[in-house]
Amino acid sequence: MNISQSSEQASPTHCYPVYPLIDLSKPESKNDIVEACEEFGIFKVINHGVPVDFISRLESEAIKFFSLPLCEKERAGSSCPFGFGYGNKRIGTNGDVGWVEYLLMTINTEIGCNRISSIFGENPESFRSAVNDYLSAVKRMACQVLELMADGLRIQPRNVFSRLLMDEESDSLFRLNHYPPCPELQGFSDKNLVGFGEHTDPQIISFLRSNNTSGLQISLRDGNWISVPPDQNSFFINVGDSLQVMTNGRFNSVRHRVLANGVKSRISMIYFGGPPLKEKIAPLPSLVGGDQKSLYKEFTWFEYKKSAYKSRLADNRLLHFERIAAS
Ligand SMILES: C=C1C[C@]23C[C@@]1(O)CC[C@H]2[C@@]12CC[C@H](O)[C@@](C)(C(=O)O1)[C@H]2[C@@H]3C(=O)O
Numbered sequence: 001m002n003i004s005q006s007s008e009q010a011s012p013t014h015c016y017p018v019y020p021l022i023d024l025s026k027p028e029s030k031n032d033i034v035e036a037c038e039e040f041g042i043f044k045v046i047n048h049g050v051p052v053d054f055i056s057r058l059e060s061e062a063i064k065f066f067s068l069p070l071c072e073k074e075r076a077g078s079s080c081p082f083g084f085g086y087g088n089k090r091i092g093t094n095g096d097v098g099w100v101e102y103l104l105m106t107i108n109t110e111i112g113c114n115r116i117s118s119i120f121g122e123n124p125e126s127f128r129s130a131v132n133d134y135l136s137a138v139k140r141m142a143c144q145v146l147e148l149m150a151d152g153l154r155i156q157p158r159n160v161f162s163r164l165l166m167d168e169e170s171d172s173l174f175r176l177n178h179y180p181p182c183p184e185l186q187g188f189s190d191k192n193l194v195g196f197g198e199h200t201d202p203q204i205i206s207f208l209r210s211n212n213t214s215g216l217q218i219s220l221r222d223g224n225w226i227s228v229p230p231d232q233n234s235f236f237i238n239v240g241d242s243l244q245v246m247t248n249g250r251f252n253s254v255r256h257r258v259l260a261n262g263v264k265s266r267i268s269m270i271y272f273g274g275p276p277l278k279e280k281i282a283p284l285p286s287l288v289g290g291d292q293k294s295l296y297k298e299f300t301w302f303e304y305k306k307s308a309y310k311s312r313l314a315d316n317r318l319l320h321f322e323r324i325a326a327s
């Protein structure tokens with residue numbers, strides 16, 4: 001693919017104070033999490049408890065997989081529903097493209113796509129166990145973060161969010177992205193190539209870990225983009241659309257994108273924590289009250305997902321579920 005085909009010209013990036021860094025071992029982290037979700041919709045965590053060994057094992061398995069010849073990777077291909085499995089440049093099924101290849105998998109639900117079991121390439125057992133170890137540690141951290149969030153919001157029960165991800169029917173996804181270096185960018189600091197176009201994540205919350213290659217950017221409320229410097233030892237956690245709804249807009253699902261690099265490969269691994277398909281998503285009664293009205297209609301995660309998967313990456317998927325303010 002050449003650059004002109006794939007790159008919407010990305011709008012300029014600005015330098016701003018960085019989004020919050022939260023130390024999960026500190027008692028004040030519950031308030032910091034709430035503030036970060038209100039202000040930015042994203043924060044970085046340290047002391048997250050995910051063993052370094054789990055992270056590096058999965059990263060090497062991912063590198064091994066993405067280094068396979070294309071025809072072998074395509075065996076893990078995406079003739080599966082919703083584009084699960086291996087994908088290259090095409091994101092979703094509605095015409096979005098980016099300078100990226102990826103493996104997208106469901107976590108709990110059996111989607112009846114038996115290629116999923118073959119996505120782990122030549123050495124399925126070591127890849128599979130690396131994914132499982134990593135995900136069980138990340139889910140533990142997710143649970144901790146979501147319970148701290150409920151504490152910070154002073155809502156009960158404190159598992160009001162975490163139960164949705166811990167439910168055995170939770171519709172969560174896991175994605176490994178590989179952004180190869182793009183030689184055509186080398187030496188051109190003014191050229192941009194979109195790796196993963198701007199979007200918000202539809203789920204409740206996403207946990208992203210990347211190697212030390214830059215590329216991730218977030219959009220601030222004023223529309224300016226800022227770069228998120230990579231940090232391979234931390235996690236970046238972002239609010240998804242469903243959490244924006246549950247908090248009645250108090251938290252913001254952050255718009256983000258990834259720009260490709262001219263020299264270095266970027267590898268990212270993202271756990272998208274979603275609710276069970278039948279779960280009703282609506283503003284929590286304790287967060288709607290006084291003179292505050294509910295901003296969103298109630299919907300099931302299945303309904304949201306069905307509508308989200310018909311949309312283009314950059315669309316505002318929540319628009320359709322907003323309540324029209326009565327005059
Ligand atoms: C264009 C699309 C790709 C996407 C499904 C969608 O129709 C709109 C949302 C996209 C997104 C963004 C966050 C995650 O990467 C993702 C897996 C998700 O749940 O929603 C992707 C979807 C995808 O790549 O299939």
Ligand SMILES: O=C(O)CCC(=O)C(=O)O
Nearest residue numbers: 175177196216258268270
């Ligand atoms: O790869 C990344 O760093 C971010 C990708 C992303 O936002 C996504 O897959 O939803």
Ligand SMILES: [Fe+2]
Nearest residue numbers: 199200201256
């Ligand atoms: Fe995303």
